[in-house]
Amino acid sequence: MLRPHLSDRKLAAVARWAAERMARVKNPVLSERLLGVAGHRIQDPRTKADVLMDAAEARFDLGYVPRHLTQACAAELACADEHHKAGRRSAAAASAARALILSFHRVAHLDGLTSPLAADPARFTAPLRRSRALRALRAPRGRRTPAAVPPDGRPTRLLFVHGGNDNFLPVILKRYRSHPDLEVRVLNTAQDASTAPLAKGLGRMIASGLGARNDYAEQTEAALRPQLDWADVVFVEWCTAAAAFLTLVDPGTTRVVVRLHSFEAFSYWPHLVDFSRVDDLVFVSEHLRDLAVETLPHLRESGTPALHVLNNAVELTDFALPKSADARFTLGLVGAGQVAKDPRWALEVLRILRQSDKRYRLHLVGGGLNATSSPALHRYHQAFTAELDPLVAEGAVRVLGHTDDVPGALTDVGTVLSTSVREGWPLSIMEGAASGAVPVVRDWPFFAGKTHGARSLFPSDWVVATPAEAAQRILTVNESQETWLGAGREASEHAISAWDWQSVCTAFDQLLLPRTPAIPGQRAVRTSAE
Template sequence: MTQVLLIAGHVPQPALLKASLEKFRAAGATVRLAGLFESADIDSDGLTLAGIRSLPEGAEAAHGEAFVRRISKGAAPRRVWRHVERDRWVRGHARKAQVLVALDAGAVYTVWRLSQRNRRADAVFGIAPALKAVADRQARPGHYALRDAFHTLPSAVIAARRTKRLARLGANGLYHRATSPTVMRNAVGAKVWRSAVSAPRLPDGVRARLAKRVSHSMAKGGRRAGSVIVLHSAAERMADRALQAELLVDAARRDIGRGHDDLKGRARAVKAALALADERYKKGDPKRAAELLSSALTLAFHRAIHFDGLSSPLMTDTAGYLAPFRDSTAFAALSAPRGRELPAATPPADRPMRLLVTTYSNANFLQPIMDRYAGHPGVEIRFLDLKEDDEIRPLARGGQRMMEHLLGGQRRFGTQVEHALRPHLDWADTVFVDWATNASAIFSLVDPGTTRMVVRLHSYEAFTFWPHLVDFTRVDDVVFVGDHLRDLTVDLLPPLSEPAAPELHVIANAMFLERFQLEKASPDARFTLGLVGVSAVAKDPRWALDVLRILRGHDERYRMVVVGDGLDRKASRAARDYDDLLQRDLDELTATGAVDLIGRTDDVPGALTKVGVILSSSVRESFHCGLVEGAASGALPVVRDWPFFADKANGARTLFPADWIVTTPEEAAERILALTGSEENWRTATASAAKHSLSTWDWSVVGLEFDRLLLSDEV
């Protein structure tokens, strides 16, 4: 006989109950009933029940009236489970049952919980699935004997049917409790819900909501890979392209969030979002098109992909990586040239040239420029930090509103930007915008009139979406800090290669190098390696530690000083993973006194008096001021041929003298051993490097290049 336990959240309909019990009896099943009803509510005459249990009456008899009042608050799903989990009669028969049946939505959660304790039972919602489960068991007794012995999961189809009803009904917390992180931590629970998400015949809307909920709970429950798989599984079964794209984008983000990057999955998500963006743009829906473009761009330019790893797909195949965007009509509309009505004018001769220097938040590289022109008789200078301007700050935050405006929407936003920036543009003869990020993008939303626009791009921006929002037909000059960055940016931005492109300049960062020319603390400083700035994964300090290990294998006098803050572990999972490895290396080396972590200091010149070798271990750099400052201090420069640019026309090997460049830790150690073996060789090599640094990159030299850029009569 098949043992069946029925659970009810309210009084079953008498006629339906009687008819159902007749069918169970005909199928040879023994049936028991428990629920939130009073015994008097069930007319047991003529009912073929092996047992009946009133949950409130049982609770009162076992625990008292006060207990019943306490657990009888809330929705039916919660009340049913609170009674059942304390009812020995129900739990005892539930352990023996082969089919557990929820007669209504209020009982589904309880049946699911009971099925976790009795893995052999089929857990179903409704009479029809229950009768089918009984019939299947009797038709295939051998199969179910093996299943009961070895298979611990309820039927995937039955679980899916239950899930469909759960997703539709979601009765006041039932749905969320059944799909909670606690449930997902259990391997069985996670597998059941993965199967449910992929079940056939679920409506797309229901499947999408369920997939998101299950994915979220799996991630919270520690099943990060499973949280991605669930979203992909649901997307595969979607007919609705908008929902499919949404799930694919969510899956790619979760994948990156767990420190992994599925290139194909991410590319598929980007293409799906772009296809929908094109569709919405064509139908005159700039708001939705901008949302989709923003999703695609933030995913393609996610920091974990380009900043928190030792490689970037943007460098491997620039054209291929950007191809989906270049094929997109909506993206093309973003970068469509809008031009300017009038060319930039030559500043009047009867007054000083008015220079507006501006940025959004980051003015780290601007002080020497502002100091130079603050005292210049031919210049009147102002500084504007957009982040500190109460009117401009909310307009400059985020790119989605800018995108929507560029696609033909957000007209009020465009009016607000014009109103906020026009007074600054009307005052200035030249605007120098540092960083090609949101500051450059928002300024290019406005026709500058006759004001000359100059934008400086460092390195960070090239690996973000911001330069793609800048209208370079409204920019007169673009300044790069290195030839390698100019080449990369031209590859990224086709408008920079067109006839109407702005003038491109390469000017190094401003550095006062003479202040670093201090006497070394001792001749033994040549055995101390310096690493200045390790706050980004791209600095790859582990490469430098490999160099140190090789050197100490030859001579244990070699040690390293690390100047600057450590990695930002909150940036991404990829950054944390790298930092975990780095900390393990540092623990090993600091224990032997081989590494000294001095952290951030306001006296870098003083710290460098103890350093005899300065390293650049980075995979990419814009310029690496710390290296050049170290070389100017009299330390031996050793520069890794930055891998991001090693196979390009320009890179570290064209920026610095050839003898500074190495490709491997072994080559770096070889250069250091050869030139620090004697004090004489070390002093000769470092004097040459210091002379080159001062004559090439000191502000006394570079400042003249800025004069030619900003003060030349030729605009």
């Protein structure tokens, strides 16, 4: 047992022995306990942070979530706070960046079926809220002048900004590019010659936000000022690097709108956004808005943007095609390239169904898992493949891979599944429902039991808690050809009336066009998590 009088040097030696062992074994229970005791008792902040961070990174390298993740992050942020207190802004930024990268490691939130942030947002983000350096980073820098209505006598100018992912913009751009009273530009910060060298680099963005003296702030101002001076309204797609980069600069009288989809809530980028320079923050669902308000200290402080929930812009009417003769007994899972989609859940549903009726089969549409991206994903892929291969061999599963004709692929699907542990706004279910496939939606575990989630986004009879419930819903709906066709028809009518672009576009007009009556927004409320 460790004794209180051991020196930091000896405690660090014990901790490093424990960390080395943790990097080699699957269940390092004793090593984690030793590390926790040693890390707690080491007095020197830098030594404490080094041993805890090294141990956490070693566990991540094996594809496991470290038991002391929050403790390691807090130790590194303590070093950042000391640097900031002493006026060492660049050093503070480097430590803060290291802490954020560790906290939001993909193994913790993206490559598994659980997330410590989703499980307890207040506890997980506590070190971020307490940190002196991060409080300084998120202190509102504001703008010298408020956003203004554009002058009369010329078209309103809309600037759409993204960092390389414009998947959800084409329908919106099509509408506004054809509008006679608008001028539209698109800025891809990852490819534009002026912004591409600048719109990346977590450490230098933090340093700039903390007021470090270097050329980066001036270069960013020079790259963005012409764009901001031209635009009346800026719409930033995805709350990632482009949003953090753009809010490093005072937008002047230009109104700034940022849209957060889903995965960003499990990343560090929103923690770098200066929300005092954002007028409107858009979410694709209520449960994502709720998580963001719980997770982001920015949204519980003064000067927060108006919060809106708007469905994605998609055209669904093209999906309403006649079903093939075999569709009734065919399940479809569209897009299973992430662990969060949990395709093993779909295989379990299929196995239960085939106990009753061997006609049931599953189509897997879209790219598969990239087993080489992380050890955690590799383990899931191995388990999935072990279950999948026998079902493929007996003809129960067809792996269709990527297709550019999703409406065509869905003509063979009678039941569309959402098997994910988390979703923001699951496009595949909206498209599948619009096609007339019967939707079966797992009550996504990240949001199950909360005020908003799958059960608030979808009709209640679409949502199930277990594979057994999913199978029972399918068997009940599929009692006859008539009941199946009727359920699919109802799903299609609901999807198109609720989520098709023609039902959503007016809300986007209200959000983006200054002379259109504004869409009502909400302000984030303070919570006990503060």
